[in-house]
Amino acid sequence: MITLTHYLVASALLFAIGLVGILTRRNVLMILLSIELIFNAANLAFVAYARAWGDVGGQVVVFFIITVAAAEVTVGLAIAVLLSRQLKTLNADEISLLKW
Amino acid sequence: MSEAVFFYLFTTVMVLAALSVVLNRQPIYSVLSLLLAMFCLAALFVMLGAYFVAALQILLYAGAVLVLFLFVIMLLNLEPEALSRMRLFTLRTAGTLSALVFFLALSKILRSAGQPSTFPNPSPSSGTVESVGRLLFSTYLVPFELTSFLILAAIIGAVTLAKQHPHE
Structure with missing residues (x-):
């Protein structure tokens, strides 16, 4: 019998994998991909709760999350293209313009 | 019974694909693995009765976002990450441990957490375009309109950022 908890744990697993990606990869594009994984973990939790409570509102929220993710990727990838064009690197450790 | 089989099947494939996204050295394989994870997630959405959201997931993520990623990766001609062995080890251990604890x-x-005790089967009309659309254009009308501003801002931002500056 599959319950809400199963879906939530799957969502938490996806979130943790995305977190590993953000913490261990240094390439800007890989960090963006890991952020996508985390977005999808949130989507899964929202849809699971939408079914548990019988409320379609959770699915509407997923619609908004997908829109925000698309906007984030557009700007993020534009910044990545700029970084590789001007700084000749995509390594997040080497991009320290704002640090000092 | 069949729900359990499909749940474990799709979740296993999804988690493996997500791990492959994070662990692959080649960004292009990572993007293709993410595509697989998205499809499994869409299947889970269908099992949860969210048909419209599952279609959106495939159309928007697989169709638009990941294609954008593929374009940029092919455009940029990435070299593999070059990190010192010590730094790589520290980074991996710390990242994996903290994610595990999390x-x-x-x-x-x-x-x-307090949760509803029942997990009802989705009603056939709960996740269709009609029901989601009705809610989207009544209760959530203001956020929906604000979304258009967000997308407009993203378009203008992306175009401004990517524009070549001839005087530099």
Whole structure:
């Protein structure tokens, strides 16, 4: 019998994998991909709760999350293209313009 | 019974694909693995009765976002990450450990949180375009309109950023 908890744990697993990606990869594009994984973990939790409570509102929220993710990727990838064009690197450790 | 089989099947493939996203050295394989994870997630959405959201997931993520990623990766001609061995080891250990602790804490919280005792089968009309659309254009009308501003801002931002500056 599959319950809400199963879906939530799957969502938490996806979130943790995305977190590993953000913490261990240094390439800007890989960090963006890991952020996508985390977005999808949130989507899964929202849809699971939408079914548990019988409320379609959770699915509407997923619609908004997908829109925000698309906007984030557009700007993020534009910044990545700029970084590789001007700084000749995509390594997040080497991009320290704002640090000092 | 069949729900359990499909749940474990899709979740296993999804988690393996997500791990492959994070662990692959080649960004292009990572993007293709993410595509697989998205399809499994869409299947899970269908099992949860969210048909419209599952279609959106495939159309928007697989169709638009990941294609954008593929374009940029092919455009940029990436070299593999070059890090010193010591730094790579520290980074991996610390990242994996903290994510593991986070996952354990999260699943503990999720299990103890107050939840509805029943997990009803989705009603056939709950996730269709009609029901989601009705809610979207009545209760959530203001956020929906604000979304258009967000997308407009993203378009203008992306175009401004990517524009070549001839005087530099």
